[in-house]
Amino acid sequence: MAVLAAGTLALDDVVTDEGSVSGVPGGSALYFTAAASLFTVVRLVGIIGDDFPREELDFLRERSVNLDNLTQLQGEKTFRWGARYETDMNIRRPFRRELNVSEHFDPILDDAGRNADIVFLANLEPAHQLRVLDQMTAPRFRALDTMECYIRDDPDGLKKVIERCELLFVNDSEARIITGEVNLLKAARKLLGMGPRYVLLKKGDHGSMLVAPDFTFAAPAYPVETVVDPTGAGDSFAGGVMGYLAREESCGPDDLKKAVVYGSVAASFCVEDFSIRKLKKITLADIEARMALFRSMTTW
Amino acid sequence: MAVLAAGTLALDDVVTDEGSVSGVPGGSALYFTAAASLFTVVRLVGIIGDDFPREELDFLRERSVNLDNLTQLQGEKTFRWGARYETDMNIRRPFRRELNVSEHFDPILDDAGRNADIVFLANLEPAHQLRVLDQMTAPRFRALDTMECYIRDDPDGLKKVIERCELLFVNDSEARIITGEVNLLKAARKLLGMGPRYVLLKKGDHGSMLVAPDFTFAAPAYPVETVVDPTGAGDSFAGGVMGYLAREESCGPDDLKKAVVYGSVAASFCVEDFSIRKLKKITLADIEARMALFRSMTTW
Numbered sequence: 001m002a003v004l005a006a007g008t009l010a011l012d013d014v015v016t017d018e019g020s021v022s023g024v025p026g027g028s029a030l031y032f033t034a035a036a037s038l039f040t041v042v043r044l045v046g047i048i049g050d051d052f053p054r055e056e057l058d059f060l061r062e063r064s065v066n067l068d069n070l071t072q073l074q075g076e077k078t079f080r081w082g083a084r085y086e087t088d089m090n091i092r093r094p095f096r097r098e099l100n101v102s103e104h105f106d107p108i109l110d111d112a113g114r115n116a117d118i119v120f121l122a123n124l125e126p127a128h129q130l131r132v133l134d135q136m137t138a139p140r141f142r143a144l145d146t147m148e149c150y151i152r153d154d155p156d157g158l159k160k161v162i163e164r165c166e167l168l169f170v171n172d173s174e175a176r177i178i179t180g181e182v183n184l185l186k187a188a189r190k191l192l193g194m195g196p197r198y199v200l201l202k203k204g205d206h207g208s209m210l211v212a213p214d215f216t217f218a219a220p221a222y223p224v225e226t227v228v229d230p231t232g233a234g235d236s237f238a239g240g241v242m243g244y245l246a247r248e249e250s251c252g253p254d255d256l257k258k259a260v261v262y263g264s265v266a267a268s269f270c271v272e273d274f275s276i277r278k279l280k281k282i283t284l285a286d287i288e289a290r291m292a293l294f295r296s297m298t299t300w
Numbered sequence: 301m302a303v304l305a306a307g308t309l310a311l312d313d314v315v316t317d318e319g320s321v322s323g324v325p326g327g328s329a330l331y332f333t334a335a336a337s338l339f340t341v342v343r344l345v346g347i348i349g350d351d352f353p354r355e356e357l358d359f360l361r362e363r364s365v366n367l368d369n370l371t372q373l374q375g376e377k378t379f380r381w382g383a384r385y386e387t388d389m390n391i392r393r394p395f396r397r398e399l400n401v402s403e404h405f406d407p408i409l410d411d412a413g414r415n416a417d418i419v420f421l422a423n424l425e426p427a428h429q430l431r432v433l434d435q436m437t438a439p440r441f442r443a444l445d446t447m448e449c450y451i452r453d454d455p456d457g458l459k460k461v462i463e464r465c466e467l468l469f470v471n472d473s474e475a476r477i478i479t480g481e482v483n484l485l486k487a488a489r490k491l492l493g494m495g496p497r498y499v500l501l502k503k504g505d506h507g508s509m510l511v512a513p514d515f516t517f518a519a520p521a522y523p524v525e526t527v528v529d530p531t532g533a534g535d536s537f538a539g540g541v542m543g544y545l546a547r548e549e550s551c552g553p554d555d556l557k558k559a560v561v562y563g564s565v566a567a568s569f570c571v572e573d574f575s576i577r578k579l580k581k582i583t584l585a586d587i588e589a590r591m592a593l594f595r596s597m598t599t600w
Binding site for chain 2: 027087088089093181182184185186201205206207209215216217218219220221223224225226254257258261296297298299300
């Protein structure tokens with residue numbers, strides 16, 4: 001089963017204690033796709049300028065990613081984003097944000113896109129997320145991610161998207177901002193009251209927690225000894241989760257729990273290098289090998 | 301198998317968003333013992349004044365805690381400690397610390413204490429921890445906990461204690477301060493280089509990670525919806541870990557992994573009320589029931 005993924009594609013400047021890169025491929029939809037395409041066909045919805053590297057598009061095609069809903073505008077620049085991470089990589093200082101071609105984004109889906117069974121709305125303006133949802137004919141499972149700026153700038157739009165999705169990906173600080181609850185379990189229950197069937201709380205290197213009305217599932221993060229660049233960790237986490245669900249063609253509680261662990265493993269590879277470099281190098285066999293390690297690290 | 305536990309006994313003033321208490325029983329050794337005594341006999345080493353509530357000593361006797369190494373000085377006051385927690389309970393603002401009777405502490409063990417197989421050195425000046433270790437005849441398993449003030453005030457003493465123990469309990473920020481490493485896995489490996497066979501990293505409501513030279517074990521915290529008072533969470537965690545190990549009379553890797561989960565469950569009860577109130581009310585059956593819930597929350 002294919003997964004439709006809408007989000008940003010970007011060129012990033014990133015500085016961490018491990019080094020720095022400039023103009024490397026990034027964006028929520030790209031990180032998501034680099035992980036999800038290990039599992040299943042991804043239909044990518046987004047917009048890029050003519051400066052987006054051709055070899056990255058070649059990589060996506062090699063991974064059987066469908067690019068029919070990806071718009072490339074000639075004479076325009078790709079969305080540009082830059083940030084510097086502190087030694088404690090939970091602290092990020094953005095220093096650059098140029099919308100460029102993103103200002104012209106208007107996601108129009110083709111027939112195959114509209115008929116997709118599984119949809120992932122990556123970090124993107126809620127209005128664009130809604131625009132995608134409005135075009136879907138009969139999706140079986142809809143998931144969204146969001147970030148602080150959209151919570152602040154368009155809370156009403158965001159609420160409408162949350163209400164219409166089965167699964168909400170949200171990090172701990174975002175969950176607290178949206179609900180006003182410090183306790184994450186209480187925050188998750190409030191978020192469930194907004195409509196979704198499942199809330200998946202991302203806690204970075206502290207793991208994740210899946211909360212439903214009738215069960216809770218908690219998983220530690222896969223321990224990574226050298227984090228080179230945490231950019232895209234949450235997006236590749238979602239890529240592992242949704243890619244696995246799409247491959248299994250099933251989104252029940254047991255599938256979701258296993259999907260959460262696949263997500264953790266995908267994110268653990270993502271952070272081991274800048275951009276999507278590591279996610280490009282690995283195969284599903286690498287993911288499965290780390291899944292086995294994860295099991296041995298958590299079994300008692 | 302009995303566990304010998306040395307640490308502080310205190311009267312605490314605690315303020316949280318859920319309420320406040322004044323002069324309630326606390327201290328690292330008391331929280332540890334309230335949890336560990338659910339599993340096994342604890343030989344408690346510490347000092348109190350004549351203001352320490354008689355009913356708390358009665359509770360300890362009911363739990364078969366051995367008080368032969370507990371000194372009560374007449375005409376002296378018990379160690380007094382107070383703190384206020386922010387809404388984000390990871391932030392604690394201490395406002396009171398009166399050593400009182402603790403200034404006269406000189407732990408002299410009786411024969412049964414010296415011959416204990418398992419020792420836990422709770423939060424306490426490293427000099428006192430060493431004094432206890434020096435008296436032990438042939439302990440099979442030694443563990444210590446520590447806190448920031450001892451890392452700062454007596455780093456050399458602390459190093460000597462760490463070197464002589466099999467298991468180091470340490471929270472994430474302490475591990476970073478001792479080693480200068482931000483990454484917790486790297487920090488744990490440096491700590492292993494200081495002598496212990498196992499390092500058990502406590503991450504509060506983010507769970508814990510057990511690191512040995514040849515394996516890593518990670519567990520989420522048991523999710524608690526209403527945290528009333530986080531005081532003693534780390535001590536009761538250690539109580540669950542060491543109590544289980546002592547009961548099993550075995551301290552191998554598989555025992556330790558399971559013990560970590562028992563520790564998480566013990567801590568989850570501790571934080572549900574002020575002082576040791578909840579730990580006093582529960583039985584081993586409550587612990588086992590929550591262990592089963594924990595398994596269902598983490599199995600995939």
